[in-house]
Amino acid sequence: MTREYDKLVRDRIPAVIEETGERPVTHVADDAEYARRLREKLDEEVREYREDSDPGELADVLEVVHALRELEGLTADELDAIRAEKAERRGRFEDRIVLERVE
Template sequence: MQKEYNKLVRDRIPEMIEANGATCQVTAMDEAEYQQTLHTKLVEEALEVAAAKQRGELIKELADLQEVVSALQALYQIDPAEVQAVQEQRRNERGAFERRLRLISVQIPDESYTN
């Protein structure tokens, strides 16, 4: 039986598959394909984080999400310290999520409405 995946996998997955007695076909992606696939993987992992029900599962999914974020940072040559600095700046400007606020609505006065 052959099962099709056609998706980005971690580097050691093929050898783990073969260690279990199966064979697999893999190919290396060019930069454009890798970039697009990482973006798709980011969404996939974010959905898995959102679906996690237990703390241990959440930790595992957050680790997987962080792995994709790290790969994107490497691909775009972004220093993690740069991201952290912008995160801190945005936190200082806009706040964090500590107060658990839900914005329900905004009433905009007619005179301040711009089109």
């Protein structure tokens, strides 16, 4: 039975599919398609995490963030430095502040 997916998947997924006796049809994305599909994957993983709050889904979000970071040419330390600088300048989310409006 054919199932359509048309989405970016983790590197080992085709092998996992073959282990079940099925045949995956794949292609390797060029740079532009890869960037677009990573952004789509980020939306997908965030949506899945929002739906069930599964820590595994949160880990998937982080995996996509790391792939995007690499695509942007940033090291983990560089991205963390950007995050830390922004947290220093604008704060974190520790105080749970909800901005209702500005009058």
